[in-house]
């Protein structure tokens with residue numbers, strides 16, 4: 001079994017990234033999330049931990065998993081959850097990010113969950129509001145709750161994170177999931193390999209504390225975890241791969257390349273998947289090896305833990321005047 005966290009509370013006001021979190025703080029959040037997994041499988045999922053609290057989901061980019069799971073997380077904990085769709089908000093009339101934040105802040109939310117296409121935008125917004133802010137993904141910078149749910153999935157299946165060998169494969173250059181996972185896995189004592197063509201790796205990649213491979217079979221040799229990433233075409237300006245067909249041939253995960261990993265290696269993907277581009281359906285749907293659906297399930301538990309941790313020490317509501 002993994003050792004539990006010695007912490008009894010989370011000292012951060014916001015969750016903007018994995019950068020800056022200690023191993024004890026990550027373990028604290030994972031332990032808190034673990035406590036939500038079984039209750040989430042029961043008929044009555046409702047708790048009252050967030051009763052009276054208001055959570056606003058403010059997504060400037062599309063999302064299926066993150067937005068839905070934050071909404072479920074807030075509601076299952078008894079909070080009031082508002083989903084702001086930027087396509088029907090006053091942002092369409094030219095209101096800026098900061099003015100939107102200040103406007104929402106005036107309504108006294110307790111937590112803002114924000115996704116934005118620009119790296120650093122969520123941090124900027126957090127400086128303008130009084131409530132807690134959770135980064136639900138900012139550009140190619142960080143996606144901390146994705147890394148936490150990946151870590152919970154790994155810990156539940158492998159019993160630990162420390163000492164594991166993890167290969168993160170694909171479009172590292174544009175991936176906030178990769179950045180958050182590299183931070184978390186290094187902090188927790190795992191070893192990280194990046195497997196990608198040179199065009200899809202950031203400059204000075206070795207400074208991230210990883211080993212780099214450009215050959216998929218060599219990169220997957222003996223790994224415990226294979227984490228696949230999609231090509232983030234929405235962040236690409238120009239051509240980064242010769243063709244999808246060639247990309248899949250060299251860097252797509254299929255049965256043949258997977259054979260280089262340990263026989264019990266887990267297959268992970270944060271979603272959304274592009275089948276036949278970075279992953280073959282045969283391995284994505286392998287019920288013995290793929291934990292992609294478990295990742296989605298753990299997403300709700302992890303987001304419940306993050307909401308709980310950030311609101312635990314807020315002052316409770318006083319009597320009405």
Ligand code: CP
Pocket residue numbers: 062063064065066067137146270271272
């Ligand atoms: N993994 C992830 O962030 O998925 P969504 O874009 O659907 O939220």
